[in-house]
Amino acid sequence: MVKHPKFTNNLIKESSPYLLQHAHNPVNWEAWNAEALQRAKEENKLILISIGYAACHWCHVMEHECFEDEDVARTMNSHFINIKVDREERPDIDHIYMDALQMMTGSGGWPLNILALPDGRPFWGATFVKKQEWIQVLNQLQELYTNDSQKIIGYAENMAHGLKEINTVAIEKNSDIITVSDIKKIVKDWSTYFDTFLGGYKRAPKFMMPVNLNFLLHYGHSQKDEAINEYVHTTLTRMAWGGIFDHVGGGFSRYSVDTKWHVPHFEKMLYDNGLLISLYAKAYAATKNTLYKNVVQQSISFIEEELLDVSNGFYSSLDADSLTETGKLVEGAFYVWEEKQLQKILGENYPLFADFYSINTYGFWEEDKYVLIRDAEATEIGNKHNLSEEQVFNIITKCLNSLKLERKKRDKPRLDDKILTSWNGLALKGLTDAYRYLGNNKYLEMAQQNAHFILNKLVDKEGGLYHNHKNGKSTISGFLEDYAAVIDGFISLYEVSYDETWLTHSLKLTHYVLDNFSDTSTGLFFFTSNKEEALIRKTLEVADNVIPSSNSIMAHNLLKLSKYFPEENIEIRLNQIMNTMQKSITDNPQNHANWLHLSLLMSQDYYEVVVIGENFEPICKSIMNSYLPNAIFAASNSKTSNLPLLMNRHAEKKTLIYVCKHGTCQLPVEETKEALKLVMAQF
Structure with a gap:
């Protein structure tokens, strides 16, 4: 007999897995829509806005303690x-509302709970709240609104003004670019926060911040700054060794709660893994460290096995929580091990495995549970067990395969199977970088299939992008993050496939952004299209966080496009943007790392490398697997390409390599080594 839920609310009509998780709460939830907002105004009711996402552990806890409770409801x-x-859909x-919460409390997080006036202006906010406190505060605020509404309205008016004020980007009349010497000083000051022993910052929790590391990788490499190179290497190594990386199944969790990257919040997000695949691929190109190569391979295996839809789009995330053997939903249950389990599964290989993955006080978590973490090089472990490094890795690989088979018997974490355009753009970029630097043709095929999915399923009739795809339907008008990430992914796909289709689409989408997202006063782009109705404000997203800001991407x-299409005069807009952002970058570089990276690129020699002729593909691969962050590539065997960089450069029976700056090229060369010397001169 089918058991029907006691309660069902209007979220049952939605496609978001997070909203559907709440569809059987006794709370009369509505999705964000015009009808619900209008009803608040008509009935003069306060709006309670609760924001979270499917993989959020504390969102589940608050749902269980509050939103499933009939008294609370x-x-x-x-x-x-x-x-x-x-929050991922909207x-x-x-x-x-996150800005509002941070203004009210000084901190943020999810679940994000806001009380707002009937017109949506916020006046109170909190993250996780226990049941009795939740009921008490709701009753108190409702009573205050009934008895002294002007007090709340006055506070909401001030808050709305503050929300607009904090999102204002001051325009500085200063045409000077940020120089390399400026950047050196910034990095020196910034480095006082670095944890040079365990990587990341000197604090817990630790977020991986691929944006910061991507900039510092380039900076250390170009400036031959050994201290920065060592810091980047330490951070990348410790993250890859840590429990934050899933050694059994590949892929990274969001962040670690401790200083040594050991115990994560176990949710695994597509955006983290897309960005980290790209970062580790570049780090492998710069160092040839096989650890980085392995991380790329295992992370791609993870997104292929767990997040790839049959349509070739990528799902959003896996939950932090999963069911134990007794049916209890517990954070990390899918990933952790007890010592006796490991001994039984691994048998004679257990002692080596225990040393390799710290089944000791270093790797202990809680309640007899261990989270796998490395703390030594394989050679050191091998010396202890009289084994070569190769023998150690052969045994460890065998052990991990056994654990993966065992783990398949467990209940998997819940899947958030909505497909977000922006995150797919980040994954696409990661796959193109993985192919570029590791050379695995499968990665190029995955990238091409994903790019075609984006074109076929996520582009609307007017040439714009949708934000969300679920159950075969694309919904929600695209945000700036969608355009920025997809354009970036398409440009990168062109550079490894030499198919000009992707450059053409990049330029089309860029024109769409210029036409529909522009803030004429700053040169920046609004997060929402100018076609869309504004909420309390039109947001300018400029601060880089775990994900780089949509404006910086x-x-x-x-x-890049200004180099491919100089006749478009895109560089004029870029210079306006960088002029606007200069003060923000120099005043707060930690939150503008992707902007700082762009400043570094613009203050150094930046090359256009053109390869034309019948042997262009092997020559391109040979050049491009070097770490060359200060160059774009164009290549073809065609005499008729309309791409400005390729026009009038074809020579019969020759493959020529042109190294250019601002469209001015040195004499062509035919040898890869000669071309590399020209591009790598500053290194």
Whole structure:
């Protein structure tokens, strides 16, 4: 007999896995929509906005303690219009109310719970709240609104003004670019926060910050700064050794709660893994460290096995929580091990495995549970066991395969199977970098299939992008993050496939952004299209976080496209943007690492490498697997290409390599080594 849920609310009509998780709460939840917002105004009811995402552990805890409780539901349903928001579906809403929470409390996080006036202006916010405190605060605020609404309205008015004020980017009338010497000083000051022993910053929790490391990798490499190179290597190694990396199944979790990258919040996000695949591929190119290569390979295996849809789009995430053998939902249950389990599964190989992955006080978590973490090189472990490094890795690989088979018997974490355009763009970029530097043709095939999925399923009739795809349907107008990430991915796909289709689409999408997202006063781009109705403000997203800001990715795109299409005068817009952002970058470089990286690129020699002739593919591969962050590539065997960099350069029975700056080229060469010397001169 089928057991029907006791309660069902309007979220049952949604496609978001996070919203559907709440569809059987006794709370009368609504999704964010015009009808619910209008009803709040008509009934003069406060709006309770609760924002989270499917893989969020504390969102689940608050759901269980509060939103599944009938006493809580009575309080919420009596006085409020209750709106649930998936922050990944609606980052535009999340931006505004997260800023509000940080203004109110000094910190942020999810679940993000906001009380707002009927017109959506916020006046109170909190993250996780226990049941009795939740009921108490809701009753108190509703009573205050009934008895002294002007007090709340006044506070909300001030908050709305503050939300607009903090998102203002001051325009400085200063045409000087940020120089390499400026950047050196910035990095020197910044480096006082670095944990040079365990990597990352000197604090817990530790986030991986691939944006920062991508900039520092280039900076250390170009400036021959051994201290920075060592710091980047230490961080990348410790992250790859840590429990934050899934040694059994590949892929990274979001962050670690400790200083040694050991115990993560176990949710695994597509965006982290897309960015980290790209970063580790570049680090492998720069160092040839096989650890980095292995991380790339295992992380791609993870997204292929767990996040790849049959349509070739990538799903969003795996939950932090999973079921134990007794059916209890527990964070990390899928990933952790008890010592006796490992001994039974691994048998005679257990002692080596225990030394390799710290089944000791270093690797202990809680309640007899261990999270696998390395703390030594394989040679050191091998010496202890009288084994060569190769023998150690052969045994460890065998052990990990055994654990993976055992883990398949466990209940998997829940999957968030919505497909987000922006995150797919990040994954596409990661795959192109992996192919470029590791040379595995499968990665190029995956990238091409994903790019075709984006073109076929995520582009609307007007040439714009959708943000979300689920159950075969694409919904929600695209945000700047969608355009920026996809343009970046398409440019990178052109550079490894030499198919000009992807450059053409990059330029088309860029024109769409210029036409529909522009803020004429700053040169920057609004997060939402100018076609869309504004919320409390039109957000300018400029601060780089774990994911680089949509404006900084877009600015990098403009730099590359200005080299491919100089006749478009894109460089004028780029210079306006960098002029606007200069003060923000220099005043707060830690939150503008992708901008700082762009400043480094613009202050150094930046090359256009053109390869034309019948042998262009092997020559390109030979050049491009070197770490060359200060160059773009164009290549063809065609006499008729319309790409400005390729026009009038074809020579019969020759493959020529041109190294150019600002469209001015040195005499062509035919040897890869000669071309590399010209591009790598500053290194």
